[in-house]
Amino acid sequence: MRLSYIRFALTLLTHGAFAQGPHVCQPVLSNLLTVATAAQREAAGAKAIPPITDQQNGFAWPDTSLGVIRSDSGLVFFASDGAHHDQNNKYGSVTRTVGTLDNPLGTGSPVDVVISPNLTINPNYPIYTYLGGARVHAIPQGAPGAGNLLIVYHAEINTETSFYSLLGLALSTDGGGHWTDLGEIVRPNQPYREDLAGFDIGSEPLVVSLDREYFYVYFPDWIANGTTQPTTTTNVSVARASIASVYAAAGAQTPHAAAFSKYFEGEWNQPGIGGLSTDLNPNAGYAGDPNVAYNSALKRYVMINDDTQHIAYSESTDGFTWTLPILLGQDITGITGVNYAVAIGDGADPNLLGQEFYVFYTFSSAEGWPGNTLRRFTVTCRAD
Secondary structure (H helix, E strand, O other): OHHHHHHHHHHHHHHOOOOOOOOOOEEEEEEEEEEEOHHHHHHHHHOOEOOOOOOOOOOOOOOOOOEEEEEOOEEEEEEOOOOEEOOOOEEOOEEEEEEOOOOOOOOOOOEEEOEEOOOOOOOOHHHOOEEEEEEEEEOOOOOOOOOOEEEEEEEEEEOOOOEEEEEEEEEEOOOOOOEEEEEEEEEOOOOOOOOOOOEOOOOOOOEEOOOOOEEEEEEOOEOOOOOOOOOOEOOOEEEEEEHHHHHHHHOOOOOOOOOOEEEEOOEEEEEOEOOOOOOOOOOOOOOOEEEEEEEOOOOEEEEEEEOOOEEEEEEEOOOOOEOOOEEEEEOOOOOOEEEEEEEEOOOOOOOEEOOEEEEEEEEEOOOOHHHOEEEEEEEEEEOO
16 A cells, blocks of 8 residues: 555656646655554543543544654654644644654644634634644744744534634743634635634644735635635635734733734735635646745745645645645545645754755544544655
């Protein structure tokens, strides 16, 4: 299975049928590895702090793409345990582990904590049925709140048949031991209704703009169409807020999220909560959950997205004009799935990519969470 997956992906890449403009990186895939087996996940869940309370799903980790920062103790990983948590009566969490790129679970006890309410700022907290996050931003030295952590969380509100999802921010002042809700930053253009079909907005990182003035957040948007079905969605949209405003709001006497604005028809004139947005890659053959990172070797942004069946790659010099995605790999079993794909570098800053980097993803088994694994493959960029 491992060899057929990589071989199949490389066969697709040699055709180059999906390229739009020059991809600086012509990805070559290798070294498909399982970095957290089902048994290792179960063992980690058995010693999680506080103890897990969902006996049906067990330790449903990682239920988001991995976030990672470097600390004095090594690499610190963050992801949601998607199981139910009695502490706040919701699915999802922020789980912290200390490990390596070969073993993100490490050998210690996972710190599996929920995002605490901040009802003065976000009265919607009680109606969320899911609340979890992973992609962490460490506030740098010299900035207000230096050393604190910010995370973009994914929240869901149940509908009659599925869920409606949105993005918010949370803050940790103790390295991820506790998290406090700062409030919502992005909702789809389609307002919430109980009769809506499902819509997954993903769970993305704060991406620093080239001029280092703004945080960008990428996401698929549902443009309201008068029906309950998401038939008018964007492949990838973007919202922004100034970095200074995000830091100031998070460090205020009453911490809260700064207001984000969506990009629409050349302007940042739409509110992050419910505004309209422009599709940055309307002709993309692959879409889904867009995870963006900067590649210092390529001098451009890289987007890895997945739609539960395919993992694809695209590039941008400015964060707005994207090449058409090319396929890196896909689930060929028809009964499992690939989820939460994210690019991670192997340098001093794991959120900065180089000529070679890893793509981590959750491989979903036919038996569900008890059999799921965390896998990765290596991407090496070569020039045409």
